[in-house]
Every structure is written in C-alpha cells, then in structure tokens.
Amino acid sequence: MTYDFFDVSVVRHEALTPAAVRVTFAGDTLGGFVSGGRDQRCKLFFPAPGQSEAIVPRSEQWYPRWRALDPSVRGIMRTYTVSAARPDSFDVDFALHPGGGPAIQWASQVSVGDRLLVLGPTVADNGGVDFQPPADTEWVLLAGDDSAVPALDAIRSWVGSSLPVYSWIASAPQRCAPGTVHCPGGLVAPLRDAALPSGTPYAFIAGESGEVRALRRHLVRERGFDRRRVRFTGYWRRGATEDDLIEESAAA
Incomplete structure (x- = not known):
C-alpha cells in the first residue's frame, strides 16, 4: 500500500504566530510513515460531533466506504501538509482563522495527549507530492x-x-x-x-x-x-x- 492509517497523539504544540500553531504528532506505528518531503500531503480525521474518535473504515477501499457513512457520524476529513517528518513523529501547522471549521477549532484548543487518526504515505514516491521540477529546471x-x-x-x-x-x-x-x-x-x-x-x-x-x-x-x-x-x-x-x-x- 502507498498509504496507510496511523493512530497518533499530540506530544507538543507551539504558537508560531497569534494566528498559527504547530502541532507535533507521535505514534507507535509511525516507523511506517514515510514522507516524500516538499509539499507532502496527509489526511487528518477529526471526530464528528458527539463522537470520541473519528469513525473511518480502515481498508484499501476506505474512501467509498467512508463516503457511504452518515455524514453526521463519519470522521471529518481534512487535508494538511506535513511541515516536517522524523522517524517517530511529524509536524502539522494550522492557520487559526476566525470562525474556522472543525480542524481549526480542534487546533485552537489542542492539548498534549489528544489523539487523531491520520492517513499518510508509506513510501517516499507517492501521489501526495506535487512539487516535481524537471531535471532541466534553472x-x-x-x-x-x-x-x-x-x-x-x-x-x-x-x-x-x-x-x-x-x-x-x-x-x-x-x-x-x-x-x-x-x-x-x-x-x-x-x-x-x-x-x-x-x-x-x-x-x-x-x-x-x-x-x-x-x-x-x-x-x-x-x-x-x-x-x-x-x-x-x-x-x-x-x-x-x-x-x-x-x-x-x-x-x-
């Protein structure tokens, strides 16, 4: 598989500006998380209102099965860039816009120990990297x-x-x-x-x-x-x- 699901928890968060926060995630299985660098994307799943954790079918056919779930129950998916990745952790930066949606609300109240589900790459050469300059780029x-x-x-x-x-x-x-x-x-x-x-x-x-x-x-x-x-x-x-x-x- 090019992508897989990872259970992660917050081990650090720091304000970058009054309107941006960097969150560091870690997890026991992150040895299989392999960022391609550059503009590497990953999917974060936040619990729906009333849920304690994000409900997402964990399979290769996760997307159609996730879409088939009741939108009021299924995990809320958002796409973010991996700001930096290490063997056992990675960072995501959140811009805290006023009146933002579920991801911004979560990031504005984040605490160490908070848990999330992440869909991330397991190989460096993956479709979540758009920056691909040709060899003749000057x-x-x-x-x-x-x-x-x-x-x-x-x-x-x-x-x-x-x-x-x-x-x-x-x-x-x-x-x-x-x-x-x-x-x-x-x-x-x-x-x-x-x-x-x-x-x-x-x-x-x-x-x-x-x-x-x-x-x-x-x-x-x-x-x-x-x-x-x-x-x-x-x-x-x-x-x-x-x-x-x-x-x-x-x-x-």
Whole structure:
C-alpha cells in the first residue's frame, strides 16, 4: 500500500504566530510513515460531533466506504501538509482563522495527549507530492497564501542551495522566510509587477483556488511559462468547505 492509517497523539504544540500553531504528532506505528518531503500531503480525521474518535473504515477501499457513512457520524476529513517528518513523529501547522471549521477549532484548543487518526504515505514516491521540477529546471518560483506556507517552507528546505528560489507569500510577515516578497493584498498584482530572471523556470503556486488559477493564467499567458512547468493547487476555495469540495468531486 502507498498509504496507510496511523493512530497518533499530540506530544507538543507551539504558537508560531497569534494566528498559527504547530502541532507535533507521535505514534507507535509511525516507523511506517514515510514522507516524500516538499509539499507532502496527509489526511487528518477529526471526530464528528458527539463522537470520541473519528469513525473511518480502515481498508484499501476506505474512501467509498467512508463516503457511504452518515455524514453526521463519519470522521471529518481534512487535508494538511506535513511541515516536517522524523522517524517517530511529524509536524502539522494550522492557520487559526476566525470562525474556522472543525480542524481549526480542534487546533485552537489542542492539548498534549489528544489523539487523531491520520492517513499518510508509506513510501517516499507517492501521489501526495506535487512539487516535481524537471531535471532541466534553472530556477524555481513559489507563491501562495497563508494555507500554503508549510508547503512552501518545506519545498525551500528540500531545494536547499541546488536552485535559486524566488518566493511570494500572502501571509503574516512573521511567517515569510528571508528573501520572500510579502504580499498582504494578494499575489497576482505583485507577480505581475515583478522582474523575473531568465532561464528555464518551474513554478509551484498554492492557496485559494480562484487566486491560484488567476496566477497560473498570468504565468502562462503573459509570462510565457510552459503550462507543464506550472504546478498549481487550490488548497481551499472562498465560500466553500472541504466537505463541499469532496461532494462536488464525487458528483463530477
């Protein structure tokens, strides 16, 4: 199996900013949890209201069986980036938006010892990693909002000094890495005004779906990027929950 379920518990939590918290999970079976680094995704399952633990069928066919459960009873699934992984633990960063959903409510009240169910990778080469620069890449463009900060930070760490990296982030200044362009009003206008280097680029953009699509159009149509060299991911969509997006995907 490329993915498996892991029972984990909170062993540490720390405030990164007034609006972001890092939670460290550990578990006896995490030796089988293998992150591919970069923007590695995993699924977190939170208990439904009135439940003490997330109810999820643990099998290879878990998704259709989970969808078939009563939505008021089944575990609440959310997708998050693995900020960092170690042999016996891993970190997830939560942005604490006012009025947030179940995951944000959980993270805002998290305590050491709290338990969760995680669906995570068991091999490094897995479908939960989108950042895949071709061998001929000469420089990297990264752009994202607050929801993408963990992925962008992990990508920068993975790239290291092997390639020049240029970053634009619409997030709190405290969460912007050195050399990053802070874009409090959104990403499209600052990128449109930016002087980009020559050479063969590879772009990774993530965040709110509408802004991500607009930025991709700018890079491809106005900047002449090869569309195959622009990896874009909508982590969320204004006015929709992840549950809404799951239902839309299933209907399609």
